[in-house]
Amino acid sequence: MVTVKEYLTERMKKGTIHLALLDPDKQDSREAGAIAKRMKDAGSDAIMIGGSTGVTSKNLGETGRAINKMSGLPTIHFPGGPGELSKDVDSIFFMSMVNSRNPFWIIRAQAGAAPFVKKLGIETISLGYIIIEPGMKVGEVGEADPIKHSEIDKAVGYALACEMYGMDFVYLEAGSGADRPVPPEMISAVKKALSIPLIVGGGIRTPEAARAARLAGADAIVTGTFVERCSDDSMLKSVVNASKGR
Numbered sequence: 247m248v249t250v251k252e253y254l255t256e257r258m259k260k261g262t263i264h265l266a267l268l269d270p271d272k273q274d275s276r277e278a279g280a281i282a283k284r285m286k287d288a289g290s291d292a293i294m295i296g297g298s299t300g301v302t303s304k305n306l307g308e309t310g311r312a313i314n315k316m317s318g319l320p321t322i323h324f325p326g327g328p329g330e331l332s333k334d335v336d337s338i339f340f341m342s343m344v345n346s347r348n349p350f351w352i353i354r355a356q357a358g359a360a361p362f363v364k365k366l367g368i369e370t371i372s373l374g375y376i377i378i379e380p381g382m383k384v385g386e387v388g389e390a391d392p393i394k395h396s397e398i399d400k401a402v403g404y405a406l407a408c409e410m411y412g413m414d415f416v417y418l419e420a421g422s423g424a425d426r427p428v429p430p431e432m433i434s435a436v437k438k439a440l441s442i443p444l445i446v447g448g449g450i451r452t453p454e455a456a457r458a459a460r461l462a463g464a465d466a467i468v469t470g471t472f473v474e475r476c477s478d479d480s481m482l483k484s485v486v487n488a489s490k491g492r
């Protein structure tokens with residue numbers, strides 16, 4: 247059976263992919279399944295499940311099952327901490343917030359979670375999670391030292407360190423609902439330095455922003471707030487299409 251990591255990697259070899267982020271705390275599992283089906287029809291490649299607060303093993307597992315059942319898309323748990331694990335997801339971003347000021351978010355949360363992740367048998371996809379300004383709530387909760395838009399070399403350094411650690415993917419995160427997404431110049435500099443896939447998210451809610459991130463070199467584009475708020479299927483499709491270049 248093909249793993250989620252293999253599935254994503256194969257797709258990213260062919261072009262930029264789109265990941266929709268759903269927060270299990272924001273709707274019931276039926277609704278989450280229905281949104282995932284709409285995202286599948288719009289062209290999304292997989293569904294990330296997470297929220298910086300309010301996620302429990304229960305709402306996570308219910309949401310994961312409903313998404314699989316109603317959309318057929320693979321799920322990736324995007325964890326907000328070590329206390330919200332479920333076996334009812336296809337994979338987990340086993341992530342370190344590498345520019346946190348607090349060792350908890352860099353390695354201690356992971357050390358606490360690892361034995362349980364292993365026991366549940368969840369597929370892990372290791373992820374270097376790098377917070378770019380403004381960072382929003384995730385930056386605050388994770389006690390990040392957000393990288394400024396002008397600090398391109400710093401972003402490159404963190405991303406390369408993640409690759410040298412052997413991580414699978416790097417994620418440049420501007421924060422959910424950011425007024426300014428990660429700047430294209432930073433995406434292209436990081437992409438140029440890396441040989442592992444680059445995920446970009448935070449504040450992307452227009453076809454223009456998605457297109458700019460793709461052209462700069464993002465291998466995967468994440469949209470959360472936009473997916474939660476947009477009830478117009480043709481708008482959804484236009485952002486997914488701009489992400490994927492079609």
Ligand SMILES: CC(C)=CCC/C(C)=C/CC/C(C)=C/CC/C(C)=C/COP(=O)(O)OP(=O)(O)O
Nearest residue numbers: 296297298299324325326327341343359388422
């Ligand atoms: C690897 C394991 C099991 C735990 C570590 C988890 C780490 C390092 C988390 C970093 C800090 C953190 C709080 C990340 C949250 C990431 C996330 C789920 C973001 C999505 O939530 P948002 O949509 O930004 O926030 P709201 O819930 O407020 O909408």
Ligand SMILES: O=P(O)(O)OC[C@@H](O)CO
Nearest residue numbers: 422423447448449470471
């Ligand atoms: O909600 P948005 O702004 O799309 O951000 C998505 C994601 O990068 C947040 O973790």
Ligand SMILES: [Mg+2]
Nearest residue numbers: 269297422470
């Ligand atoms: Mg959110």
